[in-house]
Amino acid sequence: MAIEIEPEKAQGPSGPVHAAPGNSKPWWARPAVHTGLIGAVIGYIIGHWLGNLISPATAGVSSFSTGLSDVRNWPLVLGYVFGTIGWLAGLGVFNDLGRLMLGKPLPDAEHAPAGGVAKYFRYTLDHKVVGIQYLFGMTTYFLTGGLFAMAIRTELLSPTYHVLNASQYLMVVGEHSTMMMMMMSSVVLGPFGQFFAPLMIGSKRMAFPRIEALAFWLTPAAYVILLSGILLGGFPTGWTGYEPLATQAGPGMDTYALAFGLMGISLILAGFNLIVTYINYRAPGMRWSRLPMFVWSMFTVSFLQVLSVPVLVAGLYMMLMDRTAQTAFFTNQLGGSSYLWEDVFWFFGHPEVYILALPGFGVVSEIIPVFTRKPLFGYRVAAAGMIGVSLLSFFVWQHHLFDSGINPDMRPLFMLTTELISIPTGFIYLVAAGTFWKAKITFSVPMLFAIAMYFNFLIGGVSGVFLSDVPADVTEHGSFFVMAHFHYTIMGGLIFAFMAGIYYWLPKMLGVKMNEKLGKWHFWTMFITFNSTFLPLFALGMMGMPRRVFEYQRNLQTLNDWVSISSYLLGVSLLIFLINLIMSTLVWRVKESGNPWRSRGLEWQVSSPPPPENFERVPVVLSHPYLYGVKDAPPVADLNPPVGVVASAYASAGLEA
Amino acid sequence: MSEATATPPAGLNADMEEAGFYHECALNGSWTASRLAMGGLSFLFGSFLFAYFYLRSLNSGGRWEGSGYHAPSMIMGTVMMLMVLISAGINYAAVQRIKAGHKKAWQIGGVIALLLGLATISMQIFELLNLPFYPASSGFASVFVGFYPVFIIVVLSAMIWLETLLARSRFIPGIAFVEQPPTYEEAFVVQRFQASVSGFTAIWNYLAVIAILFWFLFYVI
Amino acid sequence: MAESQAPTAAAGKAEPNHAVRIASIWLVLAIVADLLIYFVWQPHLPPGRMSDNARGQQFDITVMAVLCAPVLLGVWTYFGYALVNWRRRAGDTEDGPPIEGNGKVQAAWITVTSLIVLSLAAFGTYELIVPAGAGGGEGPVPIWKPSGVVTTAAWTPGSTHTLVVQAIGQQWNWTYRFPQFGGMETTGLELPINTPVEFHVTSLDVIHSFWAYQLGVKADANPGVDNVAFVKPLQLGQFVVRCNELCGIWHGAMFDYGNVVTASQFQSWATSIQTKERANGTLAALPPYATTYDPTEISQLGQAWAKLGIVGAGGYYYPGPQTGTPGDPVSP
Amino acid sequence: MSLPARIVTLLVAFAAVVAGAVFLVVNYIASSLPTVHYVASGGVVNVVLQEDPQNNDPSNPDWVSYYVQNPQTKQWVHTTLFSVPKHTRVNVTILGYDGCTPLRNNYWSQVQGTTGSTVTVQQFATVGKPIDSPTTTKMINSWSNCAVAHTFAIPSMHLFVPVPSPNTALFNKDACGVSPCTSGPHSQETFSFMSPDHAGYWRWQCFIPCGGGFLDGNGGPMQTIGYMTGEMEVSA
Structure with a gap:
């Protein structure tokens, strides 16, 4: 066994626990489409500026080959590329990446x-x-x-x-x-x-x-x-x-x-x-x-x-x-x-x-x-x-x-x-x-x-x-x-x-x-x-x-x-x-919560619209979804299997230790 | 059904069971994802491989290389290829160490691998900005100038991944790699980390092979 | 048809034999449709009968229609029958018979469709190779040529020699060069009847496609590529030439008309243009006939520039492969 | 986020979308070009065009461009759309202010489709100052002399006319720099043709790859109506 000198910290194995980003901020401060748009505009401006900056660098290239295109494409292309990145950043796409890079756990x-x-x-x-x-x-x-x-x-x-x-x-x-x-x-x-x-x-x-x-x-x-x-x-x-x-x-x-x-x-x-x-x-x-x-x-x-x-x-x-x-x-x-x-x-x-x-x-x-x-x-x-x-x-x-x-x-x-x-x-x-x-x-x-x-x-x-x-x-x-x-x-x-x-x-x-x-x-x-x-x-x-x-x-x-x-x-x-x-x-909005088509599909076995976690428990699938007309066909899945059934379906070292 | 006849382990509750199930899914998913990514990347790089051989065999306008062609610097190309290769090798060796519980060894190896990767990227950018030919001067020049930015972006993504692994490893006690941690939650974290490291290692080794392949195309033949 | 052999095992006691019924309806429809297609529709099918290729394509399309019509009718008959007969009656909440598969039906279906497909591919290959590429572009070195082709330096009416016509696409017009008539160039296209013609299709800028509809000829015009297609016009009359590949703003207006004329009419038409272009200096101004042209390589241009000491309004074209390094002053 | 706030947000988003759509439509309508109408007098129509090395209209790309003269006001209009009556003799005058560019296909050096298959050409030092007498020719070689600036072609009428460039020495000294050009060395070319017998639209274009800076010179002005290509409307 290797001897590791690791300072004991009062924290979970996945690093310091951070408060999940709750709804504490006002709606306009939380990332959504509007911040995405702002990010897109900022990104576009940066990209456009950058494009104009590097256009002269390739101008020699352009005059050498007579230029395959007379239009200044760099500012436009980089504007759009950075605009897209800005849009995603504004939407908060990169927030979790940032957390990961800092070693923080993901909410x-x-x-x-x-x-x-x-x-x-x-x-x-x-x-x-x-x-x-x-x-x-x-x-x-x-x-x-x-x-x-x-x-x-x-x-x-x-x-x-x-x-x-x-x-x-x-x-x-x-x-x-x-x-x-x-x-x-x-x-x-x-x-x-x-x-x-x-x-x-x-x-x-x-x-x-x-x-x-x-x-x-x-x-x-x-x-x-x-x-x-x-x-x-x-x-x-x-x-x-x-x-x-x-x-x-x-x-x-x-x-x-x-x-x-x-x-x-x-x-x-x-x-x-x-x-x-x-x-x-x-x-x-x-x-x-x-x-x-x-x-x-x-x-x-x-x-x-x-x-x-x-x-x-x-x-x-x-x-x-x-x-x-x-x-x-x-x-x-x-x-x-x-x-x-x-x-x-x-x-x-x-x-x-x-x-x-x-x-x-x-x-x-x-x-x-x-x-x-x-x-x-x-x-x-x-x-x-x-x-x-x-x-x-x-x-x-x-x-x-x-x-x-x-x-x-x-x-x-x-x-x-x-x-x-x-x-x-x-x-x-x-x-x-x-x-x-x-x-x-x-x-x-x-x-x-x-x-x-x-x-x-x-x-x-x-x-x-x-x-x-x-x-x-x-x-x-x-x-x-x-x-x-x-x-x-x-x-x-x-x-x-x-x-x-x-x-x-x-x-x-x-x-x-x-x-x-x-x-x-x-x-x-x-x-x-x-x-x-x-x-x-x-x-x-x-x-x-x-x-x-x-x-x-x-x-x-x-x-x-x-x-x-x-x-x-x-x-x-x-x-x-x-x-x-x-x-x-x-x-x-005529409500429909059940299974109007009498379908055997697994997706129809839960309520409509599906609950937040889709299924209450991990279901155990018992049969084909298309067994219409089959006498004594088993239900398509057991939505509430007894404890242990799921576990036995996979082999986890952690659980069997 | 066979699933329904197995006996549950003692002391198992539904939440633990479910956590274990999705943990297992995630571990397998990590393996699948890294292999699938290799497949997709192969088609991406394959397009450039195709462009290379297609334009080379067509030699349209007699300008696959052109008469006044200057080769890119063999020394720089070889150094960059070797840096990727060494980085992948060090990471691979370090991963063997972490399996034996030497977290520190992996961290050091990882940092070196990361620095080598970033150095390659910087050097590649420098080379692209100081080429002895214009992008439009030949078919070779086009494929060269076209391929390396893509490679840079892919390598950069891999390096970001490596950085997240290094950052995450700080919070995992080294002992956890050799001994069963006290709680399942902690065990899961370690196992997921290991799965991610192994996925990264596979991709980074794969990228090293790609680096050698294109080095051979652009610098050797 | 495979579905006519659909499962009979589950048939009830008093039920009619659906398979036989469907098969009989289908058989009658299919025979009638095929007879109509072959004997009534065929002469009117595109692209007409103006050339050997057009006739080949018409026959090809007919054969495929004869093969496909029963397939379409089979599926339609079957599903029509099913939708009419096997509707759920009001108040019936029972499920249908649980037929999950039938090995024989599946095997039969796969066999029949494979046979149809393979025979179509074999037929198509034959129709492609035997009439020498069926009028499609065959690249610079055609491997399927009409038999007995003799290409001579000059073409004379009455001979069976091949007439060589180069179709040059440029934004946005077709021009035609006749190397056997001193390399003269025209904007109109006339072809002699009963004469094998060898089209060399190329482009000076972007990708066009040369489509002589009634002649059954279609070949992409790629810059720097010689794309060869063969045809033998068999009827007198007018044909349409369209550009068939999107080539820019006037793609839709890039069409023209050509004529198939008698050999002697063609001879006099071609010679008169050759004479005219020799007289007004066009022939001398044209570059020598070649299978492809690089519009950026103009040998006379260097002299003209030197004489004038200028760079043209549109700028020079590409310089030769450069020998200096980036940063050197650019010299045209 | 309260319900009123949400509704306001949705309304604002909706208004933004509508505003965007209106902007697109307005932009689209504003981009349509004017048409210059020529009417016959004495069974003849006189069409006057001009070729400028650069378009100085600040709102547009500064590409090489054709201009059309309004017959009433004699103003140059930056468009390439004009209309002529059907079955009428059309006399075209083209003032060439732009320097030479080699043709992509030198075949277009030949004059085709005009009355007598000829054009009449005269060179001017500036407006009103001819430096030679008019000559009638069947061909202006673009390659050996580099004497052609652009062409005027109505392909579906088989009309193809090379337009000569101005005297090179004079052009190099003081080429017209402000469009539409009203002074400076230029060539003047005249030719005639009969307009078609039925109404419709005939596209016309230049066959010189004069879109400098575009691949093979064929982009930009060559593919933009209002620059080096346009439509001749034949009215009933």
């Missing part, structure tokens, strides 16, 4: 969110608060992106006349696409993933609540930075940010790279936390074979995020370095390559498509057993499908580059991998088909949205097979056909699933019901107008209309006008949703 703030509404405007560590924050944040981002979409359709009402001029049109296209792509990656993973991750696996906590809350609070920063691009003239590249056009572009391009990069970091952090939570924090008895399907989808999506998004972040960083530090990653004449961007971007970009698709599969797979009153058919197949999709998605990115001249001899291989991915995707349909067999289907609003998701995604998936085929892709690539295809998978798949999730889980999350009648109105208008908006786009693409153009052949006007008018009606439908959401949650 347990996870389960004691202060105040009523105010906690939603703070850096709150409770995953349930984060889920609600995400829910309203994502809805806002989605509707903002939707407004841009309607602006696009307004311009396309006429083949020649311009409501928006050419650069405004590209600005709107860029804002819409980037907003949707970066934000909608979290549209399910944010609200439902964060809220239900511990509830569904029977845990009282997340692995890293600080990382989780940080992931959310990066999204408003990304949102504001992206929108600020409008004031800077927008960016001309759409969401794909193709080089070297991006190097040529004005300061709006910096907002694209920064916003997307911040959102990328948010995705990495959120996925990281979820993976660690799912692996380690499952309740005793929550075996991998009992994991709800939604958790499987979140688990696989998280892996995609943690592994593929760093590549995007690296690519965006290279873009920013080209624009500020005057490197030449993407400039052909200076030893770079525009192909590098295409490869790096799509290496992220294809997994991104499944980051958007898989959560949708998870939500509907979770919902259909409840409303068919049957077990999920082929549980293993469903899980295998999700794993298969996420694995394969790393090996298909070159199909975005079939006509680019990059490795043309690899096209048969990528055609094969791309088409192979439809096999695991097809499993989702096998599972649904089996579950519907001789079912007792209830047409509740969530179920309607789930069925619509299967309908829409099928069209999106089958059109994807057309795109994966190189000869057919020569006609379809980069046209409105592609646009229609991925709107069918993302909007038709993911957003419909998101809606299903809201109607299904909102009673759980907030303890209030959504209005059923408005919900049905919302569903039917959205389903019809969605299809009426996007189905004609397949035809437009086939008839030779490229994406992102503001002028098109005159003979395509009728179809385009049809689409535009449908898109306005789709907007009206979403307005119904918005009214329903706001009125149901803030005004009508």
Whole structure:
């Protein structure tokens, strides 16, 4: 035994005990959104000043290479970077880091969110608060992106006349696409993933609540930075940010790279936390074979995020370095390559498509057993499908580059991998088909949205097979056909699933019901107008209309006008949703505390909204969540297990000593 | 169910049981997190690795290095790589000591590792500001100027982590590393600290490998 | 279809055989749809029949539609049937039959989808390789070329020699160079009928994409890269050329029209432009024909600058690889 | 935090969001450019444009820029939007005050799409002081002489016109420094074309990579309406 000379201190092993930062300070002195804003402004000013300071240092570089960009990017970029840091500091994100660096213990703030509404405007560590924050944040981002979409359709009402001029049109296209792509990656993973991750696996906590809350609070920063691009003239590249056009572009391009990069970091952090939570924090008895399907989808999506998004972040960083530090990653004449961007971007970009698709599969797979009153058919197949999709998605990115001249001899291989991915995707349909067999289907609003998701995604998936085929892709690539295809998978798949999730889980999350009648109105208008908006786009693409153009052949006007008018009606439908959401949650507030859908899901076994610690005791999971119709099925979990059951499920040296 | 048939240890109450459960979760979580972080970082660094080999093989405009190319200082590069390597080595050796209860030894080793890491960062910044080429002068220059700031940020984060461990270790009696502390709470604190140290060691060793790899790319070949 | 073999084990006594019913409905629908697609829709499917590639793509799209329609109809029939027949009746609070899986159905589904997918991939590969890249860009060194290609220094009508056309994308217009006609350059595109054409697509600035819609040709125009695509026009008439990759503010307006004309019409068109450009000095002013151009390397420019003693309004372009160290005065 | 305080906070936050949105919309509307309308007299429209090395308007980037002359007031307007009647002979006069820049593609040195495929060029020491007599040419080589400053092109009409730079020696001595330029060495180029037969919008642009400081000279003014690119509206 080693002899240690350690002064005996009258303190706990974790250092001096500090009084938890209680509510002693007045509200305005406690970190929240307003201090975050102040921090952001201060940070921006510091960054801007610093940028101006180092601009001359790189001016020699700039004059040497003639400057890849005439715009002074340093002050802007550093302003935004420091502004974001200031925003987080103002929110109090770094307070705990400071405590750690001083060796102080962390206050347990996870389960004691202060105040009523105010906690939603703070850096709150409770995953349930984060889920609600995400829910309203994502809805806002989605509707903002939707407004841009309607602006696009307004311009396309006429083949020649311009409501928006050419650069405004590209600005709107860029804002819409980037907003949707970066934000909608979290549209399910944010609200439902964060809220239900511990509830569904029977845990009282997340692995890293600080990382989780940080992931959310990066999204408003990304949102504001992206929108600020409008004031800077927008960016001309759409969401794909193709080089070297991006190097040529004005300061709006910096907002694209920064916003997307911040959102990328948010995705990495959120996925990281979820993976660690799912692996380690499952309740005793929550075996991998009992994991709800939604958790499987979140688990696989998280892996995609943690592994593929760093590549995007690296690519965006290279873009920013080209624009500020005057490197030449993407400039052909200076030893770079525009192909590098295409490869790096799509290496992220294809997994991104499944980051958007898989959560949708998870939500509907979770919902259909409840409303068919049957077990999920082929549980293993469903899980295998999700794993298969996420694995394969790393090996298909070159199909975005079939006509680019990059490795043309690899096209048969990528055609094969791309088409192979439809096999695991097809499993989702096998599972649904089996579950519907001789079912007792209830047409509740969530179920309607789930069925619509299967309908829409099928069209999106089958059109994807057309795109994966190189000869057919020569006609379809980069046209409105592609646009229609991925709107069918993302909007038709993911957003419909998101809606299903809201109607299904909102009673759980907030303890209030959504209005059923408005919900049905919302569903039917959205389903019809969605299809009426996007189905004609397949035809437009086939008839030779490229994406992102503001002028098109005159003979395509009728179809385009049809689409535009449908898109306005789709907007009206979403307005119904918005009214329903706001009125149901803030005004009508029809209480729902029980289990309105008679679901076996573990999250439904506690009261609504869930108690602060989710569960009174660590539950012991006894069976599968989908055992509907099984005679003598054991309850899904023992919520109040006798002492010792949990302890025997793990081996702790400390307890057995 | 097998879970329901086990006999509880004597004197166990529900709160202790739960604390033990989440303690165990946190220990495992620490292991998972550090390995997962390595996976994510590998893809981040992999992007630069890809950029390096892609631009090198394309040699577009004949300017992978260019005709008037000046190599970055081999001496500085090697010293920086070695400092990371030694820092990781010292930390690794010190961690073996703390397992034997020599807290002081680990603390000294940790401080040296921390200082070496910070010295690397400073030296790297100095090198970036005094390069013999402009960032845009070649593909090589771009990858070089692009990669090292990222590496600096990652190393800096690791050093902050090491600093928090050093700060925390002050409040843990050295005896606790070899003998069961009197209360579970104290035992948990020690075990979590150890889990964190082991996670850090894994990441820091991993970063040392990355440092060698990119040193080889940028300075040797 | 796999779902037509869905579990029958749980079928009740008086219940109809759902699987047979669904399969029959599906079979009728699928046959009708496939016949309609193949015989009625095919001639009208894009991108038309103007070239060998266009015909290949039309056939390709038809075959896939014929394969996909039964899949779509199968899923729709099944779910339609399910939604109609297996609704929960009012007052029924019982759960459905607890079917957690069925090995045969799952195996059958996986087998069938795998077969469909693999056959599609095989078919697509054949359709890509045999017609020489199917009109897509094949990079600088195409490995799938049309058979019997003969490229000569001069092109003459009546021969089966390949016509070489370079499509140059620049913000925001396409120009075309004809190396077999003295390297003359035009803004309009005319092609001779029944002649193999070899497109060399490149760009002077950002990434564009050359899309001759009716010809079924699409190849990205990358700066500093030669992207080759083949086509053989088979019908006279006009075709649209659009830029298919977002290339900046006027991307949407970067389109033009080309014509497929007879070989002799083409010959006289090309020669007249060659003559005109020789006369007004354009041919002499153009850089020699090359597969790619670096717009920042202008050999005549040094002389011009020396003569004028100035640096242009837009500044000089990139200097050569520098030999000095940072801090040295910059010399253009 | 009391309930009234919370409500006030929410209201303030809401007001801030609304104010932000209004600011964006106002900014967006304020950024739209004026259009200069040309009307036909005697079946002919006379369009007068000017190319300046720098735009001195303090509210905008100081990029190289086109200006359009208002036919009534003879004032130079900082815009690149103008309208002409359909199916009319358009006589264009371009005053080139900017020095030469090499073309990205020297093919654009050739004059195309004008009446007779020619342009008429004359050099001036300053306004009203010609230093040579007008010459008519089919091509102005941008590479061998560095004699082209910008081009004026309406691609969908197949109209491509190189615009010469002023006499180099004079330009180096006293180039116009204040825009819109009213004195200093410049070139004057005239050409004609028939406006299209139907109403609509025709974009026009410069093909010289004159966005100095941007990658390949193609950013900034080249991609910004109001500088080196714009739209010609053809009215019915």
